[in-house]
Amino acid sequence: KQEVTQIPAALSVPEGENLVLNCSFTDSAIYNLQWFRQDPGKGLTSLLLIQSSQREQTSGRLNASLDKSSGRSTLYIAASQPGDSATYLCAVRPDSGYALNFGKGTSLLVTP
Amino acid sequence: NAGVMQNPRHLVRRRGQEARLRCSPMKGHSHVYWYRQLPEEGLKFMVYLQKENIIDESGMPKERFSAEFPKEGPSILRIQQVVRGDSAAYFCASSPKTGVPYNEQFFGPGTRLTVL
Numbered sequence: 001k002q003e004v005t006q007i008p009a010a011l012s013v014p015e016g017e018n019l020v021l022n023c024s025f026t027d028s029a030i031y032n033l034q035w036f037r038q039d040p041g042k043g044l045t046s047l048l049l050i051q052s053s054q055r056e057q058t059s060g061r062l063n064a065s066l067d068k069s070s071g072r073s074t075l076y077i078a079a080s081q082p083g084d085s086a087t088y089l090c091a092v093r094p095d096s097g098y099a100l101n102f103g104k105g106t107s108l109l110v111t112p
Numbered sequence: 113n114a115g116v117m118q119n120p121r122h123l124v125r126r127r128g129q130e131a132r133l134r135c136s137p138m139k140g141h142s143h144v145y146w147y148r149q150l151p152e153e154g155l156k157f158m159v160y161l162q163k164e165n166i167i168d169e170s171g172m173p174k175e176r177f178s179a180e181f182p183k184e185g186p187s188i189l190r191i192q193q194v195v196r197g198d199s200a201a202y203f204c205a206s207s208p209k210t211g212v213p214y215n216e217q218f219f220g221p222g223t224r225l226t227v228l
Contacts, residue, residue, distance in 0.1 A: 004154070031215075032215075034216070034217075036219070041224070042221060042222075043203065043219050043220055043221035043222050044155075044203065044219040045219075046216065046217075046218065046219070049216050089154070089155070091155075093215075097168070098143075098145065098160050098167070098168060098215075099145070099157035099160065099168065099170075099171065100147075100155075100157065100205075100217060101157075102147075102154040102155040102156075103154055104152075104153065104154040105154065
């Protein structure tokens, strides 16, 4: 059974800092991995999707890497802003099946 | 191009009542997924449907829960005789047909169910 773990559970940083969020998964037989953002009381916004054959994806200040063999992904946020404050979720889709397996998320607070 | 639509956004029910949650997928998407987010828990997969077919319901509780995606109209997640433990956020996602690269799932805003 796939287990997805996100560390840390919560993170508070001052504005302008670069930061890294971590995601680990126990079963390396994945089809893809997605990073989402969830604002309080809101839905999920997809940030980046990495196919199992890819090593990283970039979008603006965000960069996500994937090391499938070690079961790890990181989300790098450059020059953080207060508007980045949200919960960041990592989800993996298995090779067989359609269900995304989510971590519990990292709650990020960027202070002015 | 409207995203995934869910309604209602908030739903309050008393124990024993029925809850009906609706999801309209993105235009051109024929696959729908339902997930549940319990307080302090991660999102958990419930069911995957295509038009008029349930493909995978391995995450659905065996009793009181059902889902459908008719030929016309939205997908419905139905919870009969709700209990307090059903209080959660229910998210719907949709994706285009299989075989398309990436098969990314796009999520709706969720329905927050509160059972009194």
